[in-house]
Amino acid sequence: MSTTGNETLIQDYLRRLDAALAALPRARRRELVAEVAEHIQAGRRDLGDDPAAVRQLLDRVGAPEDIAAAALGEGRDRPPVPRLVDAMVPPLLLLGGLLLGIGWVLGVVLLWASPVWRWPDKLLGTLVIPGGLGGLVVVLGAAVAPAAGGGSSCIQTSGGPPQCVTTGSTTVLPVLSLWVLVILVVAPIAVAVRLETVRRRARVASGA
Amino acid sequence: MVPDTGTNWLAQLRRGVVEHCVLALLRDGERYGFDLARSLAESDGLLAGEGTIYPLLTRLRRAQLVESTWRESTQGPPRRYYRLTPAGERALLGFRQEWQRFRDGVDRVLDDGGAL
Structure with missing residues (x-):
C-alpha cells in the first residue's frame, strides 16, 4: 500500500473519532480531533510507509470510543445520566400543548431541570414553538x-x-396560512427530534 | 443503569490515578503531549490509549493544576508544552502521601483478606 493508503487509514480513524465526540461542544470537539491528529503525525515521523506500522500506531492512540469516554468526563466527575423523566420531555413539548397547554408547561419545566440538554437546546425547546403542535x-x-x-x-x-x-x-x-401551517407543523417536530437525539447521545455517553 | 461490566472499574480507577501520574511526569520540568503519552503508555495499563491523554490534560488545565505554552518545534508544527502550577505541585505531594497508604491497604486486603 502507498502513502495515500496510509492517509486513508488515518483519515478514517479521525472521522470515527469525530463521530464518537458528537456530544461535545463543536469547538472542543475540533480542538481534540486536532490534538489527536497532531499526535498521529508526530508518531508517523519515526515510521516508514508500512501500513502495518500505521495500523499499530493507531492502535496505540486508542479506540475513538475510549478517547470520547475520557473527553465526556471532562470538567465534571461523570457525564450526566439521563433520568426516565427526560424521555418524556420531547413528546410533552410536541404534543403537550394539545392538553390545554398543561402538558407543554410540564415539558418546559422538565426540560430546564434536566442536566442532559445545554442552554441553547433549552431555549430552542422553549421558544420553537410555544405549545408545540x-x-x-x-x-x-x-x-x-x-x-x-x-x-x-x-x-x-x-x-x-x-x-x-x-x-x-x-x-x-390561505396563501399566508399555508406557510404558517407548514412552519407550525415542521418546526416543533424538528425541535423534538433534535432534543431526542441529544438525549439518546447522552444516554450512550453515560453508559446508562 | 447497567451495572459495572468488568472494565468500567478500571476506567474509574485510571481517571483518578493517571491524572496524578501526569503531574508526576511534569515534576522535573515541562513536556509536551506526545512525549507525556509515550511515557505513560510505557507503563502497561495506565492509559486506555495514548489519545486519552489529551482530554486528561484539558481537565488538568481547567483545574489549573497545569498550565501550557505553545512553542515552535524544530520538527513539525508548534507544540503545546505543559508544566506544573503551584497548585499542581501541592496536589502531587498530597497524592504521593495518600497513595502509599491506599496501595498498602489494598494490597493487604487482597493478599490475606484483611486478616492481621
Whole structure:
C-alpha cells in the first residue's frame, strides 16, 4: 500500500473519532480531533510507509470510543445520566400543548431541570414553538373562526339584483396560512427530534 | 443503569490515578503531549490509549493544576508544552502521601483478606 493508503487509514480513524465526540461542544470537539491528529503525525515521523506500522500506531492512540469516554468526563466527575423523566420531555413539548397547554408547561419545566440538554437546546425547546403542535390548533381555530362567523350576506333591493357582501378575509389568509401551517407543523417536530437525539447521545455517553 | 461490566472499574480507577501520574511526569520540568503519552503508555495499563491523554490534560488545565505554552518545534508544527502550577505541585505531594497508604491497604486486603 502507498502513502495515500496510509492517509486513508488515518483519515478514517479521525472521522470515527469525530463521530464518537458528537456530544461535545463543536469547538472542543475540533480542538481534540486536532490534538489527536497532531499526535498521529508526530508518531508517523519515526515510521516508514508500512501500513502495518500505521495500523499499530493507531492502535496505540486508542479506540475513538475510549478517547470520547475520557473527553465526556471532562470538567465534571461523570457525564450526566439521563433520568426516565427526560424521555418524556420531547413528546410533552410536541404534543403537550394539545392538553390545554398543561402538558407543554410540564415539558418546559422538565426540560430546564434536566442536566442532559445545554442552554441553547433549552431555549430552542422553549421558544420553537410555544405549545408545540398545540400552536397549530390555535392558529387553525383563529383562521376558521372569521370564515364561520362571516361568509356572504346578500341584500335584496327592490327591483334590482341582490347585492352580496363577503366578510372575513378569503384571499390573503390561505396563501399566508399555508406557510404558517407548514412552519407550525415542521418546526416543533424538528425541535423534538433534535432534543431526542441529544438525549439518546447522552444516554450512550453515560453508559446508562 | 447497567451495572459495572468488568472494565468500567478500571476506567474509574485510571481517571483518578493517571491524572496524578501526569503531574508526576511534569515534576522535573515541562513536556509536551506526545512525549507525556509515550511515557505513560510505557507503563502497561495506565492509559486506555495514548489519545486519552489529551482530554486528561484539558481537565488538568481547567483545574489549573497545569498550565501550557505553545512553542515552535524544530520538527513539525508548534507544540503545546505543559508544566506544573503551584497548585499542581501541592496536589502531587498530597497524592504521593495518600497513595502509599491506599496501595498498602489494598494490597493487604487482597493478599490475606484483611486478616492481621
